[in-house]
Amino acid sequence: MNEDKLIARAARGDAAAFNELLGAYEKKMYAICLRMSGNHEDAQDCLQETMLRVYRAISGFKRQSSFSTWLYRVAMNTCLDELRKKRNRPSTSLDGLLETGWSPSDEFDTPERHALERERQQEIRRAIAELPEDMRAAVVLRDIEGLPYEEIARVLDINVGTIKSRISRGREKLREKMQAKAELFDMPDV
Amino acid sequence: MDCSEFRRLLDGYVDGELDERERGALEAHAAACDGCGAQLKAARQLRDMLGHINDGLSVPLPAQAAWRSAVRAQARRQRMKRVYAACGAVAAACVLTVGVTAMLRGNPAVPPEAFEGRTAYVEADGIDGVELPAGETALLAADSEALSYVDRVVLTDDIATAQGYLMDIVAEYGATVEHTAESAEDTRVYVRVSGENAADFLRAVDAIGLESDEAAGTDGGEAPALDESAQAVGVCVILTAA
Ligand SMILES: [Zn+2]
Numbered sequence: 001m002n003e004d005k006l007i008a009r010a011a012r013g014d015a016a017a018f019n020e021l022l023g024a025y026e027k028k029m030y031a032i033c034l035r036m037s038g039n040h041e042d043a044q045d046c047l048q049e050t051m052l053r054v055y056r057a058i059s060g061f062k063r064q065s066s067f068s069t070w071l072y073r074v075a076m077n078t079c080l081d082e083l084r085k086k087r088n089r090p091s092t093s094l095d096g097l098l099e100t101g102w103s104p105s106d107e108f109d110t111p112e113r114h115a116l117e118r119e120r121q122q123e124i125r126r127a128i129a130e131l132p133e134d135m136r137a138a139v140v141l142r143d144i145e146g147l148p149y150e151e152i153a154r155v156l157d158i159n160v161g162t163i164k165s166r167i168s169r170g171r172e173k174l175r176e177k178m179q180a181k182a183e184l185f186d187m188p189d190v
Numbered sequence: 191m192d193c194s195e196f197r198r199l200l201d202g203y204v205d206g207e208l209d210e211r212e213r214g215a216l217e218a219h220a221a222a223c224d225g226c227g228a229q230l231k232a233a234r235q236l237r238d239m240l241g242h243i244n245d246g247l248s249v250p251l252p253a254q255a256a257w258r259s260a261v262r263a264q265a266r267r268q269r270m271k272r273v274y275a276a277c278g279a280v281a282a283a284c285v286l287t288v289g290v291t292a293m294l295r296g297n298p299a300v301p302p303e304a305f306e307g308r309t310a311y312v313e314a315d316g317i318d319g320v321e322l323p324a325g326e327t328a329l330l331a332a333d334s335e336a337l338s339y340v341d342r343v344v345l346t347d348d349i350a351t352a353q354g355y356l357m358d359i360v361a362e363y364g365a366t367v368e369h370t371a372e373s374a375e376d377t378r379v380y381v382r383v384s385g386e387n388a389a390d391f392l393r394a395v396d397a398i399g400l401e402s403d404e405a406a407g408t409d410g411g412e413a414p415a416l417d418e419s420a421q422a423v424g425v426c427v428i429l430t431a432a
Contacts, residue, residue, distance in 0.1 A: 001386075015265035016384045016422060019258050019364040026257075030249040044253035051257040055264055124239050143240035168201045175232040185235060188228050 011059040035140045036079035038129030050078040072155045127177040135170030191219040196226045255361035341426040349429045355398045363391040376430035388423040
């Protein structure tokens with residue numbers, strides 16, 4: 001069944017159609033939740049909340065934007081709301097928020113990957129999780145999801161100039177973290 | 191090019207937006223300037239790593255199952271709210287009992303004994319303050335959608351493990367478990383899966399056990415063939431000791 005038909009059925013409350021429709025976007029949505037929250041546990045909650053919001057809102061989806069842009073928007077807003085909620089719960093330490101531990105489904109847990117590469121990836125994930133949320137959102141959409149600046153502006157509802165500056169500053173912070181670990185990233189000391 | 195111009199153009203370089211001349215000038219400066227050379231190296235490495243950070247990422251099964259069942263629960267609540275709104279507050283509890291029983295009877299995947307003597311249930315948060323008897327088995331099986339019905343027998347050394355595999359498959363195909371009945375001989379899991387996913391789901395189920403007995407027929411009779419055009423398919427998976 002094509003996407004438009006599934007959207008129409010889902011908008012009438014058909015959960016089976018909805019689950020099929022969103023099943024195709026599940027991985028992308030999860031990746032956003034994971035990169036924004038920094039750990040699998042919160043990513044699962046965030047994904048569920050995103051899907052419920054989409055389910056409740058899909059009957060109002062207007063096609064002014066593409067379906068995927070709209071989904072990115074709901075997912076990102078949900079992630080930012082969840083992060084805000086989390087911030088107001090003082091007991092959670094940053095270490096607890098970071099993506100740690102490996103399970104068979106974890107990325108880069110294949111034998112052919114070098115330990116060094118794994119360590120670098122872990123460091124980068126940690127650095128992303130430590131970025132200020134506004135920069136993190138912009139960098140995730142641009143450099144991980146590969147969205148053009150104009151679409152990021154629509155997803156985050158912020159003008160392109162601001163998006164560019166957030167991405168620029170976010171990348172700069174990430175480069176600083178890499179240079180602070182010059183040995184790991186094989187950087188010259190300057 | 192000087193260092194400040196280099197910094198101004200670096201993002202454009204990463205994004206592939208510079209023309210050939212600018213790119214050449216930027217690279218020439220980086221080759222001559224240690225500080226900017228390190229920046230450029232870091233920027234390229236960062237771009238490559240971020241671009242591949244989700245390679246091999248898969249959505250963990252619990253996360254797959256969680257949102258699907260949350261959506262189904264939400265859909266059930268909305269459906270029951272409509273029933274409730276149509277019937278009014280006084281008759282609500284009665285309507286729920288009758289309505290759900292009627293729906294259950296409409297689902298051939300759920301055996302009569304599964305709901306004998308039981309009243310209705312609704313999600314734990316109930317419907318607009320209507321309290322249902324606590325401890326009632328949660329069983330709101332069929333929708334108004336047409337159901338087709340098949341069954342599968344899985345022979346296994348270890349029913350609990352096979353049931354675990356089955357739950358993974360249920361999550362993978364966006365199916366839902368509607369009822370589980372354990373007896374001394376076997377464990378029967380009544381699953382609902384969309385018509386489109388039914389064939390794949392059954393193939394996965396067939397791969398669980400030592401051997402599976404396709405369409406064995408639970409009551410000695412021949413089980414009906416899979417109707418993939420049905421909106422939803424009720425599957426009775428019988429896990430039995432080999
Ligand atoms: Zn320089």
